[in-house]
Amino acid sequence: MTLDLRLVRAVAFDLDGTLVDSAPDIQHALNEALKNEGLQYFDLDQVRGWIGDGPDMLIARALAHQGLNDAEDELRTRLRRWFDAATLAAPLAGGTVYPGIVDLVAGLHRLLPMVAVTNKPTPLARAVLDAAGVLPFLDGVHGADAPALRKPAPAMLLAASERLGVQPRQMLMVGDSEPDMRSAQAAGCPAMLVTWGYGHEKLGGWPDSQRVASPNTCCRRCARRAPAANRFATPRRPSCPLAEGPPSRSS
């Protein structure tokens, strides 16, 4: 799909690896859960490679890595409870908001409605976004509260676009991983792959024109192409710098 940002009326952001470098908190929550059940725990690089499909898949990968593919549902449920409790107790203790993200969302929220579309369950996602200072700028948080919602399924993007009253082709998905890009394709949304997160290297064939290397560039691309007629009667200039030279054809 060609990326035509002139159509964009709303933006959907992935959370982990796009807005927030949450891997240290995810590692902490996973290891707390595993330790509480007397299981092997894992280092940050290992856990980072497992992020992207939500906590149930993360737990399944940690179990599989210690030969527990057949672990009972009760154990998985307990691990998930420990994981959720540890996340809610410290949503952003070790992780950080990526530099430039707060400026990006603070700048764009005057121009375009924005949502988070994440494979984290909604309560955990809201806690992290709140701790990150991003929640007040969002018009909705769509978390994968059931397996069928998980990206790459298009369900959350379709629900978000319907809720915002825009067509899927008018909602830009900004994410760092294959599930994000595939979900956008399945929903019929344009997509921008960020290169500061966890999964972009797995998408070697993704077009350069649909990659973005910094939140600032993402802000300029979206803001420059945002239509004059949007939901805000008097759009204000975003706080992120917009005057860094003319936009290129591919931006």
Ligand SMILES: O=C(O)COP(=O)(O)O
């Ligand atoms: O929690 C995860 O594994 C990933 O969540 P994301 O969809 O925000 O990247």
